[in-house]
Amino acid sequence: MMMNKELSIYIHIPFCERKCIYCAFVSFCADKNSQDKYVDFLVKEIKSFKTNSRVKTIYIGGGTPSVLSEENLIKIFEALSSSFNINSNAEITIEANPNSLSENKLVLYKKLGINRLSIGIQSLNDDTLKKIGRHHSREDGINSIKLANSYFDNISIDLILGLEGEKNIYKYAETLIDLGVKHISAYMLEVHENTPLNNQVESHKFIPLNEDEVTSEYEKLVKFLDKKGFNQYEISNFALKGYESKHNINYWTFDDYVGFGISAHSFLNGIRIANASTLEDYYNGVKLKDENTDKTEIEERLFLGLRCFSGVDLKILQALGFDLRENDYYKKFLHDGILKEKEGKVYFNKNYYLVSDYIISHLLPD
Amino acid sequence: MKDNLNHIRNFCIIAHIDHGKSTLADRLIELTGTVSKREMQDQILDSMELEREKGITIKLAPTRLIYDYNGEEYTLNLIDTPGHVDFTYEVSRSLAACEGAILLVDASQGVEAQTLANTYLALDNNLETVPVINKIDLPSARVEEVKKEIEEVIGLDAENCPCISAKEGTNVEDVLKAIIEKIPAPKGDINGRLKCLIFDSHYDNFKGAICLIRVFDGQVKKGDKILMMQTNKVFEVTEVGIFVPNTKETEVLSAGDVGYLAGSIKTIQDVKVGDTITSWENPTDEALAGYKEVQPVVFCGIFPVDGARYGELKDALDKLKLNDASLQFSAENSMALGYGFRCGFLGLLHLEIITERLEREFNLDIITTAPSVSYHVYKTSGDMLEISNPSLLPPQVEIERIEEPMVKVNIFSPPEYVGAIMDLCQDKRGIYKNMIYLDKRRVELNYDLPLGEIIYDFFDSLKSRTHGYASFDYEQKGYEPAELVRVDILLNGERCDALSMIVHKDKAYTRGRELAERLKKIIPRQLFEVPIQACIGNKIIARETISALRKDVLAKCYGGDITRKRKLLEKQKEGKKRMRKIGSVEIPSEAFMSILKLNDDE
Incomplete structure (x- = not known):
């Protein structure tokens, strides 16, 4: 085992006060007993993992991790520090909802070494928030940032593009940046099957923005954030210099990570592992393993690299037996200025980020 | 007993579609104990999955029924026939193997177009035609009126004809009696020189081509050397048998019998439906009349979605042709679709059935172009x-x-x-x-x-x-x-040969516009704007524009679930494989059939 290898850790907390109508993640309401049981199992899972790698980032996501009781969160951190060698400058993030943040929790987070907050603002419109099943108001959102800002410097927020009636999202960004937000993830609404949103969309009770409207929302936001000095380092992620999420970048640059908790994913020594996504299976230790072949690695390197600032190294692909330059579409995309090559790496023209799936699906090996 | 021609009846059931032909066949099979109740499934002779689904009979399916009448045992050979206009040809094939026909008429619908057409076919073949009125259990049944229709429109005596409900089993026995009393026994010389009609055939992976035959004279058994009179091929019989309704090997088939014959016939083309089989050592002088070759009237191009499967498509068409002589095909090359076949059919239903069988029975993904008829084009050069x-x-x-x-x-x-x-x-x-x-x-x-x-x-x-x-x-x-013209479709300025159509000049504008509108709906947005133009020669008669694609991205790649995202992209790439390229425009396979469905949205 290599001694100098570094690792990222993801921890999934599946609990929510209630489920938002668009949510297709593994999350649910749970009473104190079930939460305790889950955390006990999670702690065992963390403790049974053996590695020599040093930890460079930790991300506690969900669900809504901020609903965790203080003692449960402490248990998790004790397990982490007893099993892992965590870098002193490690990026440690926790996700929170505006309504479940409190002064006490912020103090505790700080004490546990958490240094980055990701707050699910989603919108600053009260009607919209109500419609999509959020538990907080515009005011709650703004207050939570103000409160968080007095303890944390590195604050990220999530926004959703494409919700009904939500035009000029960039104005939310403006308000939030003025309050001190350093990082913004702006995700376009995806309507997933088996969600209440899907039913509402099908019965025309909820009318998301159409393709052209979302596109123009996105373009306006990108332009605004650029003006504010936010660098677009991935399709949906923007940050002031130095505030890019190291944890996210780790996913895209093909480095190792380990996930703990229900439905958490790991990537270790070329093997992708997914924990079960039902509690029963998870408690029985069910995992899905998917060994990367050269072909899957080529595919992953292509779309991960192209979707973010790092680009794709043509030489790495060649070493895997794939010469992108022989692909006719690639030549055409270069010629049309959709892709560009620089020092042996290929990047997207950012203007084409929104059609990236279309482009990438033409570049995948046969 | 069995050798006695007087105790054999060969008959078929003819009817307009949906008048209950297959249900009656089921009842006859059940009533004669040919298939036990336990094995009985609805519409037993419709063995193709497609036939049961569509509720139609496509292929001929013979079966042997044994029935006691006045203390004597009779062998009744039933040959089921298709009811749709496209398959008139198949009907006439089975008629040639019979001496009589049951004409089944729905008691509420009365005489319909195919009732009449099929009756004429039966009369042309000198068959004794016995009318039977079905569905008397329906509240809307009007038995007396329908009897009158049969007498007046068709000219058959219907006064004492069996009136039945095949569905409920009412009076079905009357049909069996009528078959024995009214339909003549086959004529033929059991000791004469062998003469059999091949009225159908299919391919069996183990036994080779199987011939469905009606023996007119002589006998045939395992080990006999036989001659196909039209193809002039000689085979040794490896098996003869009957249908009960599954195949059952027998020792011999004699004059009057209906059954099957196998002879390790490996080449599909050696078996010609309508051909006469005779003995190689002691051949008959005169072949049976056989069938006139049917000419296909509807044509379309069939192409494999994956060009590499051209060979498989050819094999599949060869196999289908074995028991469907009316199917014709020849190699064709399209700019848009690559290598494939121009196929000829008896009609639209026939086309639909063949394409569905290619997909289901042979697991092929195919693209079919819009159907066309065959035009006679007289050139100024005189050709x-x-x-x-x-x-x-x-x-x-x-x-x-x-x-x-x-x-x-x-x-x-x-x-x-x-x-x-x-x-x-x-x-x-x-x-x-x-x-x-x-x-x-x-x-x-x-x-x-x-x-x-x-x-x-x-x-x-x-x-x-x-x-x-x-x-x-x-x-x-x-x-x-x-006055016919060709309407072409240009995509981004390039003609797409597979979308051209020949239409009357008065309809060219409407059809061109409808097709352009339809294509706009079917062709997904591309990275650039795509004009769709319909034109006659150089004259543009309609134009639509597909605006450029603005968004095709799944933004979230969350929590390290890379596999899901990768699979989505792979799926998207597979979708691309099903697309055809005209210049730089990608078109989904379905687009090529869209000419057919122009009126669907109304």
Whole structure:
């Protein structure tokens, strides 16, 4: 085992006060007993993992991790520090909802070494928030940032593009940046099957923005954030210099990570592992393993690299037996200025980020 | 006993579609104990999955029934027949193997177009035709009126005909009695020189080609050397047998019998339906009349979605052709679709069935182009070309005239829909011939119509305009000149050969516009704007534009679940494989059939 290898850790907390109508993640309401049981199992899972790698980032996501009781969160951190060698400058993030943040929790987070907050603002419109099943108001959102800002410097927020009636999202960004937000993830609404949103969309009770409207929302936001000095380092992620999420970048640059908790994913020594996504299976230790072949690695390197600032190294692909330059579409995309090559790496023209799936699906090996 | 020709009856059941033919066959099988109750499944002779699903009979399916009548045992060979107009040919094939036919008529629907057409076929083949009225259990049954219709419209004596409910089993025994009493026993010389008719065939992976035969003279058994008189091939019989209704090996088949014969026949083409089998050592002097070759009337291109599977498509067509002599095909090359076949069919249903069988039984993904008829194109040079692929039509300046195939159409309908039917026929360029009021409830309308209009949504329009009450039948009626033009489709300025169509000049604008609109809906947005133009020669007659793609991205790649995202992209790439490229425009396979469905959205 290599001694100098570094690792990222993801921890999934599946609990929510209630489920938002668009949510297709593994999350649910749970009473104190079930939460305790889950955390006990999670702690065992963390403790049974053996590695020599040093930890460079930790991300506690969900669900809504901020609903965790203080003692449960402490248990998790004790397990982490007893099993892992965590870098002193490690990026440690926790996700929170505006309504479940409190002064006490912020103090505790700080004490546990958490240094980055990701707050699910989603919108600053009260009607919209109500419609999509959020538990907080515009005011709650703004207050939570103000409160968080007095303890944390590195604050990220999530926004959703494409919700009904939500035009000029960039104005939310403006308000939030003025309050001190350093990082913004702006995700376009995806309507997933088996969600209440899907039913509402099908019965025309909820009318998301159409393709052209979302596109123009996105373009306006990108332009605004650029003006504010936010660098677009991935399709949906923007940050002031130095505030890019190291944890996210780790996913895209093909480095190792380990996930703990229900439905958490790991990537270790070329093997992708997914924990079960039902509690029963998870408690029985069910995992899905998917060994990367050269072909899957080529595919992953292509779309991960192209979707973010790092680009794709043509030489790495060649070493895997794939010469992108022989692909006719690639030549055409270069010629049309959709892709560009620089020092042996290929990047997207950012203007084409929104059609990236279309482009990438033409570049995948046969 | 079995050798006695007097105790054999060979018969088929003919009927308009949905008059209950397969249900009656089931009851006869059940009643004679041919298949035990336990093994019984509905519509037992419709063995193809497709047949059961569509509720129609496509293939001939013979079965042997044993029935005791007045203390004597009779062998009744039933040959099931298809009921749809496209398969008139198959009906005549089974008729040639029989001495009689049961004409089944629905007690509420009465005489329909195919009732009449099939009766004429039976009369042409000198069959004794026995009318039977079915579905007497329906509240709307009008038995006495239908008897009158049979007598007046068809001219058969129906006074004492069996009136049954095949569904409920009422009076079905009467049918068996009528078969024995009214249908003549086969004639033939059991000691004469072997003479059998191949009335159908199919391919078995273990036994080779299987011939379905009717023995007219002599006997045939395992080990015999036989000669196919038309193909002049000699085989040694490896197995003979009967259908009960599954195959059952027997020692011998004799004059009057219906059964099957196998002879390690590896080459599909060596078996010709309609051919006569005789003994190689002691051949007959005279072959049976056989069948006249049927000519396909509807054509379309069939291409594999994956070009590499061209060979598989060819094998599949060869196999289907074995028991479907009417299917024709020849190699074809399209700019848009690559290598494939131009195929000829008896009609639209036939086309639909073949394409579905290719997909289901042979697991092929195929693209079919819009159906066309075969035009006679007279060039100014004096040459005549037969064109069934619109893209091969020569330039307008080289054409002296074009002739299109016409058909004589008989439509049966309740009188209240006459106006709607006349409008439809008018719209389809029909020429009115005659109208006969058969009785208070039925009118027969005769029109001459271009076949090209029939294959373009005529049947569906007739059904919807008459709420399903009208039935129709047609027969070929030669070629007539018409003012026809070719409408081409340009995608981003490039002609797509597989989308060209030949239409009457008065309809060119409408059809061109409809097709362009339809393509706009089917072709996904591309990275650039794509103009769709319909044109005649160099003249643009319609234009639509597909605006450029603006968004195709799944933004979230969350929590390290890379595999899900990768699989989504792989799926998207697989979708691309099903696309065809015209210049730089990617078109989904479905687009090529869209000409057919122009009126779907209305």
